[in-house]
Amino acid sequence: MTTDTDKRAAAIAAVAEIQPGMLVGLGTGSTAAYAVAALAERVRAGLRITAVVTSKATETLAQSHGITVLPFDDVPQVDLTIDGVDQIDPALRAIKGGGGAMLREKIVAAASTRMIAIVDGSKRVAQLDRAIPVEILPFARAFVLRRLAELGGPAILRATRSDQDNLLADAAFGPIADPAALAAELSAIPGLLGHGLFLDEIDATCIADDSSTVWLKRS
Numbered sequence: 710m711t712t713d714t715d716k717r718a719a720a721i722a723a724v725a726e727i728q729p730g731m732l733v734g735l736g737t738g739s740t741a742a743y744a745v746a747a748l749a750e751r752v753r754a755g756l757r758i759t760a761v762v763t764s765k766a767t768e769t770l771a772q773s774h775g776i777t778v779l780p781f782d783d784v785p786q787v788d789l790t791i792d793g794v795d796q797i798d799p800a801l802r803a804i805k806g807g808g809g810a811m812l813r814e815k816i817v818a819a820a821s822t823r824m825i826a827i828v829d830g831s832k833r834v835a836q837l838d839r840a841i842p843v844e845i846l847p848f849a850r851a852f853v854l855r856r857l858a859e860l861g862g863p864a865i866l867r868a869t870r871s872d873q874d875n876l877l878a879d880a881a882f883g884p885i886a887d888p889a890a891l892a893a894e895l896s897a898i899p900g901l902l903g904h905g906l907f908l909d910e911i912d913a914t915c916i917a918d919d920s921s922t923v924w925l926k927r928s
């Protein structure tokens with residue numbers, strides 16, 4: 710199977726978990742877009758749900774499919790969120806934010822009773838080692854970049870901004886031996902508004918790899 714076929718297969722399997730009446734969190738990115746399409750198909754077939762979204766791009770996509778999107782600022786709790794990742798390890802710790810949406814994604818994930826990560830086999834790693842996306846308040850740019858470099862993660866600023874009009878950068882720490890310690894260091898930097906380490910949010914992942922779909926659940 711191609712990567713796209715795998716993304717679609719994982720998305721369809723996760724969307725099958727959605728029950729009537731649920732408030733569903735919709736992630737961002739190419740894999741999440743397959744979930745939006747799969748959900749739209751179920752909605753057209755009569756499934757009644759409401760949704761919240763993690764980005765303007767997903768909002769546009771979901772609404773174009775006729776999915777009812779509620780404003781998240783009115784929503785204290787979400788039943789099930791389905792989202793992609795950039796990397797995931799065997800303990801269901803992930804790096805997200807390749808599309809720059811990790812701040813909203815983490816808020817929606819934290820508000821969710823259950824979060825499913827949908828993954829093609831290429832995202833599965835023994836140890837997280839991708840550059841970590843970070844969102845930076847423009848006012849704090851130079852200071853935050855200095856702190857990241859001091860922590861061992863020199864960061865490259867992206868040309869694009871986040872949905873909140875903040876700066877985005879990717880901090881290259883190399884293989885991450887202690888993700889929890891690094892997440893705590895990142896969260897403690899004033900002006901760093903969000904980072905792509907998702908260590909506790911994901912309850913289960915559906916991994917599609919060359920025609921077979923496997924579920925891993927947090928123990």
Ligand SMILES: O=C[C@H](O)[C@H](O)[C@H](O)COP(=O)(O)O
Pocket residue numbers: 736737738739740741792793794795805806807808809810811814
């Ligand atoms: O900011 C973007 C999100 O975290 C995406 O879910 C992540 O980058 C995976 O994207 P894709 O499914 O396009 O590989």
